[in-house]
Amino acid sequence: MRFxxxxxxxxxxxxxxxxxxxxxxxxxxxxxxxxxxxxxxxxEAWLEKxxxxxxxxxxxxxxxxxxxxxxxxxxxxxxxxxxPSYTFVSTANAFVLRGGVPVFIDVRADTIxxxxxLIEAAITxxxxxxxxxxxxxxxxxxxxxxxxxxxxxxxxxxxxxQGIGASYxxxxxxxxxxxxxxSFHATKNIVSGEGGAxxxxxxxxxxxxxxxxxxGTDRSRFIRGEVDKYTWQDVGSSFLPSDIIAxxxxxxxxxTEAINARRLAIWSRYHAAFAEGEQAGRFRxxxxxQDCGHNAHIYYLVFNSLDARxxxxxxxxxxxxxxxxxxxxxxxxxxxxxxxxxxxxxxxxDSVAAGLLRLPLYPDLSSDEQTRVIEAVQSLQV
Numbered sequence: 001m002r003f004x005x006x007x008x009x010x011x012x013x014x015x016x017x018x019x020x021x022x023x024x025x026x027x028x029x030x031x032x033x034x035x036x037x038x039x040x041x042x043x044e045a046w047l048e049k050x051x052x053x054x055x056x057x058x059x060x061x062x063x064x065x066x067x068x069x070x071x072x073x074x075x076x077x078x079x080x081x082x083x084p085s086y087t088f089v090s091t092a093n094a095f096v097l098r099g100g101v102p103v104f105i106d107v108r109a110d111t112i113x114x115x116x117x118l119i120e121a122a123i124t125x126x127x128x129x130x131x132x133x134x135x136x137x138x139x140x141x142x143x144x145x146x147x148x149x150x151x152x153x154x155x156x157x158x159x160x161x162q163g164i165g166a167s168y169x170x171x172x173x174x175x176x177x178x179x180x181x182x183s184f185h186a187t188k189n190i191v192s193g194e195g196g197a198x199x200x201x202x203x204x205x206x207x208x209x210x211x212x213x214x215x216g217t218d219r220s221r222f223i224r225g226e227v228d229k230y231t232w233q234d235v236g237s238s239f240l241p242s243d244i245i246a247x248x249x250x251x252x253x254x255x256t257e258a259i260n261a262r263r264l265a266i267w268s269r270y271h272a273a274f275a276e277g278e279q280a281g282r283f284r285x286x287x288x289x290q291d292c293g294h295n296a297h298i299y300y301l302v303f304n305s306l307d308a309r310x311x312x313x314x315x316x317x318x319x320x321x322x323x324x325x326x327x328x329x330x331x332x333x334x335x336x337x338x339x340x341x342x343x344x345x346x347x348x349x350d351s352v353a354a355g356l357l358r359l360p361l362y363p364d365l366s367s368d369e370q371t372r373v374i375e376a377v378q379s380l381q382v
Contacts, residue, residue, distance in 0.1 A: 009372060011322040014186050015259060015363040019251035027247040035240025036220070039247040044197075046253045051172035053180070053199040055206045057213055058249075060241040062161045062183030062196035066094035068239055069157045069179040069198060071212050072205050073129050075100040082122050083131040083159075084114040085331040085342070085349045091133055091159050092330055092340060101126070102340040104331040109348050110287030112356075113140040119148050122343040127152065132177070133159040137189070137297035138288050139168035142176040149177075157181070160199075164190045165260045167293040174199040184249055189263060189295055190256055192249035195241050212236040262363040263296035266370055270299045270359060273374045277301075282382055283308075283355075299361045300326070301377070306354040308382040313357055319376040324358045 027033055040058050047056035059065045075081065077099030083091050085104040092102040105118045112135045119130060130149055132140035149156045156177030163173035164182055174180025179202070184195035200209050210220040216236030221227045252259075271285060278285045284302040288294050303309040309325070316323045329349045331342040359373055 008320045008322060009360050009365070009369050011324045011358065011360050012187055013362045013364055014191055017251050017255045020248050023247040023251045024244055027243045030243075033243050035238075035242055036214075036223070037243030037246065039243045039250050040241070043246050043249050043253060046250070047182075047197055047199070050253075050256070051175050051199060053172070053175045053201055054203050055200040055209070057198045057200065057209060057239075058241050058246055059196045059198055059213070059239045060245070061194055062159075062181050062185065063090040063094065064239045065181035065196040065198040066090055066157070066159065067097060067237070068209065068212055069181060070094045070098045070100065071235060072179060072200075072209055073155050073157065075128060078126055079128040080124060080126045080341070081129045081131055081157075082114075082119055082127060082343075084133050084135075085329040085346055086112055086135070086327055086352060087133045087159065087330065088161070088327060089330065089333075089335075090161075091131060092336075095129075095131075096335075096339050100128070102330070102336075103127070104329075104336065104340060104342045104346075105344055106346045106349050107135075107352065109284075109352075111135065111138050111140070111289065111292075112352055113138065114145075115348070116141040116144040116148070118344060119145065120152075123148075123152055123154075127154060129155040129157050131157045131159055133161075134163040134166065134173050135298075136286060136300065137163045137166040137173070137295035138286070139163070139166065139173055139176075139292045139294075141289075142168050146176065155179070158199075161185075161196075162188065162295075162297040164188065164295060165256045166295040166297075169291045170293075175201050178202045179205070184252075189259055189297055190249070190252045192241070192245045192252065195245050195249055208234065213239040259363050260295045263361060264294075266361055266365055267296035267299050269370055270361075270374065274301065274377060277378065277380075282380065283312075296361065298358050300356050300358045302352055303355040303357065303382060309355045309357050311382055312377075312380050315380055316373075316376050319372065321360065321373055321376055323360070326356055326358060327353065329353050 160174035161183035222230035
């Protein structure tokens, strides 16, 4: 049976709350559509209240938030930053831009997060920070990571691109380290098209963060009336999103709990349906430690080989279902040989990269569509 485009189940479909156009129109009507406008301030206040971070600053992307974090961390040429190999390139690039050296280590098989047991062996006198990445909105082992960081006087910068609304032992992801970076890209749970935020959990960084975000000037203090003119104070760049982006985001943020609940219901249905396949050894399901309150950002299966994964993807495509692979491990990338350093072996990372397949998961995925995905997976001969 062939499926036309109308019948296909896409990997992702952006969910709209219904207020995006209204808020965008309000922003245009106000005449203030540049960065740091009224909607920006509303979004930042919402993030501060909902996560408990002392300060949230909107950025034009999560990449920008990570680049700000690298500046705030004082990363200098030759400084090392430890991160998982299985992550998006922005996690490394933000530090490479400052001359830093990403040090890649392997991930855990259950969560595909950085393996906390491998971190300490990768630390050298040049290490300045650890960058845990909360894959699929499932927290890394933050108590252990923070203990290592404290022991070695290192910063912890959370890549929380996929973690809006998720938690670890009751605390919001992005608030467990010194800094946290969120994403509101169109592929995430809460979206503004493009967009991100930096959560600043060390109050000593607040003033400098404002300066870095405003091209290295103290313009924020000027706007508040704290100085009579603003001047160049520090290194910086233009990390602000327009208030149009913030207006879109403000239509989404208050719906975070409801959106994540709908995603969790689909995730849980998948998880129950695929238990038998895991028990039969055909694939591995996601692992969620007891201390983690995840947000159902991704539902994936890890097949036993590249051939099995590709066979599954082809079979799903023939059923009109778009499933997606994910990252090429950074330690294997051409740039890593020039700009980074691989520490140890990567047996888990390599097997995950070969076997992982992400299934469609978005709030508007209907019950019938979920059934189609489930039946197609259960029919796999792998």
